Amino acid sequence: MRKNGPTGVETLPRPLIDVPGAPPSCRGVLVERARYEWRPADGGDPATLAEQFLAAHGLDLTDLARPATHQPTGVCGAALYVSAAAGAHMIGAAPGAPTPAPALPELAVVVYGHHPSPSPAAPPAPARAARSGPGWWLGDWRESWTPRQHADAVTAVRAAIARGDVYQVNVVGHAAARYLGDPRPALSRLGALPGARYGGTLHGDGWAIGCASPETLVEVTDGRVITRPIKGTRPATAAGRRELLASAKERAEHVMIVDLERNDLARVARTGSVRVDELFAVRRWCDLWQAESTVSAAVADGLGLADLLRATCPGGSVTGAPKLAALARIAALEPVGRGASMGALGWVGPGRLDLGLTIRTVAADADRLHVWAGGGITWDSDPDAEVAEAAAKAAPVRALLATG
Template structure:
């Protein structure tokens, strides 16, 4: 991976800022002004430290209910924010689980951007990328081990320990060449609401997520949990709508998300705006709901992150108990997946949940996929569903 600049940030010359949620009208004029990264060895509360760092660089986010200040072309535009699943677990006092498989990837990254000269026409093509080659993915567990983990969750549900647990698998492949064009291809996958990239020294993340972890617009917090998957055929859509198991799993997570937002919302303002809407991502139908609430006065970014991270749709219910099972069952850390990635600025937050996400270190490209397990789950069907979710991401990363 090439390095550009004194801080060693990996990038491609001429590319616009690729962070999901970055303002469309500003992307070609954004330049990095400051960066902060956090790993567990650094200590402290990463949410509080991220909020402090942003404020110190012209992005005060200590009261999200305040109207946004007028956009200053000479000041900070906003910041890309990445929070890993492990960091989210730390915020709620849960075990982090297995080690992060992506060498050098921080658990939190904040990149502040200001405005600079626009990118000259044609600059994106001025420096051709090093040819990309990706080897065969090696799974971190066998289908049988994955199925056994599903069975272990069902046993825990039978004991009354939990109601639902999201189980995630990992795979990695060797690569050579410049990874950013390949990661950027994820943004073009159909339904990638949070398509984009973020890179640092020796690591990069590519996201094709359709799921909103949390959005702040006009003083209202919004989350859009996704639960329930079928092939994107007419029969698959009908089956998803008719499935009592999928609807029960979905409603359980909607209730969890309502509770998460209620902790940081004005009393009585939480509502379900849409329930079990079927939408398409690549060749899959998925069920999505929309939950919203009025932001409470004095709510800061740090408290919001503590309330919503890690996302309920990728943990389970109750969230804290589900995280204990995640840490015990998954043999490889979730790395860049099942966390948050997006854009923050005064008066505006837009963070996607990093499902359908890949990451690279200096040698390997990593992908993750999984699903929510309930008492009604069939282990072999859950293994097949995870493979179906990973397939479009793996295909977009193909090279030769």
């Protein structure tokens, strides 16, 4: 167990808190009060440990159905980051390959309180955060596998589907690039990408995460638990939109994940309350059309944060179906771990929980930036097309990071 108490924090300059989902009205007055980071060597169940740590610091999330009100004084809420590996650990799934960014924890909980005066640093508008500081340099990206190896992994998934082992598996690649300078301004720019519903950052000692995710992993508000899976991609052109809407393969892949998410929510919902509010709505993220659905349910009485995390992590749209079998294939095929990607990042607080799925997400360690991208594989998948789709998803993120 690693806990960092912000010793002397009141005497230090207070950075702007830019955690995805943090209350906009509070961001200028938030200050870190306590921090907990978990890695597998620490032992224990990260879901339970997160819930216990939050309760010990004034955020009792043991019954998410119980009404609660945000208070303008005292504890405001907490940032919550859960890696894909931590999510797999929570449900006893195959752990996967080692992370390429071991400086990052697999789980981080950062509790924030309200400072009596606003931060002296006014929040910059995302559109104006267009430049890293002087001296920013980003090297060439080095892939964790070749396009041929990626395509071969797609072929292997199709073979597993033919055997009846799985119905769908999400396959993800990784790349890293060395950098010089301060990576935080570059990571902050990601939140300005169009459609970045969960744009923001989280920092720790020797690591940082920047997110431009459009996808809701799980949200709890007004007594309902909501997830918005995204599955299905085409270029953001008129022809691309028509192709996505007409694609039987993309729709079948999407509906399969919606069914998985319905099953996940049913485990933590009031009996009979799960519903699909919206199915296969086409929305834009940067230069891509993507299909999104909304699944919701009434929160069961007594549902706590730990059980909710076990039910929803890792997210179905980045694992596959059945989830445990898909995670076993992922562990066997992907050459490096998913690190900060394909997990969860967002905000938890009194009466409110909002976690984004960490797609379109970048991690920084002491000397490298890390990106991940992939897609869902079904029997109808074309290996070369899947490689091209992953590259298209990563391209806007890489381009923005290179701007200096």
